[in-house]
Amino acid sequence: MTKILIAEDNAVNRELLRELLEARGYAVDEACDGQEALDMIAQNQPDILLLDIGMPVLDGFAVVSKIRENPRLASLPVVAVTAYAMHGDREKILNSKFDGYLSKPVNARALTEELERLFGTRENRDVPPDPPHEGDASGKTRAAGSSK
Numbered sequence: 772m773t774k775i776l777i778a779e780d781n782a783v784n785r786e787l788l789r790e791l792l793e794a795r796g797y798a799v800d801e802a803c804d805g806q807e808a809l810d811m812i813a814q815n816q817p818d819i820l821l822l823d824i825g826m827p828v829l830d831g832f833a834v835v836s837k838i839r840e841n842p843r844l845a846s847l848p849v850v851a852v853t854a855y856a857m858h859g860d861r862e863k864i865l866n867s868k869f870d871g872y873l874s875k876p877v878n879a880r881a882l883t884e885e886l887e888r889l890f891g892t893r894e895n896r897d898v899p900p901d902p903p904h905e906g907d908a909s910g911k912t913r914a915a916g917s918s919k
């Protein structure tokens with residue numbers, strides 16, 4: 772089963788991402804700050820990391836730098852997940868060590884497309900089918916749009 776680690780300090784956002792991902796057949800782990808994310812990567816070896824930028828202890832930029840500096844982790848796909856929709860931040864993320872970018876609140880379709888894009892670059896990787904209750908999942912995402 773494909774494992775995805777969510778690193779996000781906001782509990783509501785973690786839960787929303789977990790629901791979207793589990794509905795798509797992924798196994799989900801959660802980390803609440805940057806250091807916990809690094810610890811869980813070492814322990815659980817996720818296939819993809821969804822990484823919030825604004826987090827305590829270590830922020831997303833620091834976490835992705837440590838991942839890229841580690842030869843054993845350097846190829847881990849890392850997707851930035853951020854509410855910082857400002858121009859400079861998006862440019863900084865796209866020109867940095869991240870493999871992709873999702874803005875919060877995370878849109879169910881954008882999430883699916885990003886995962887398919889990342890897994891599509893690897894051979895022998897099965898992408899889970901879309902879940903039967905797409906409407907439910909995206910409705911929940913919109914309902915939590917005000918949270919950060």
Ligand code: MN
Nearest residue numbers: 780823825826
């Ligand atoms: Mn945050």
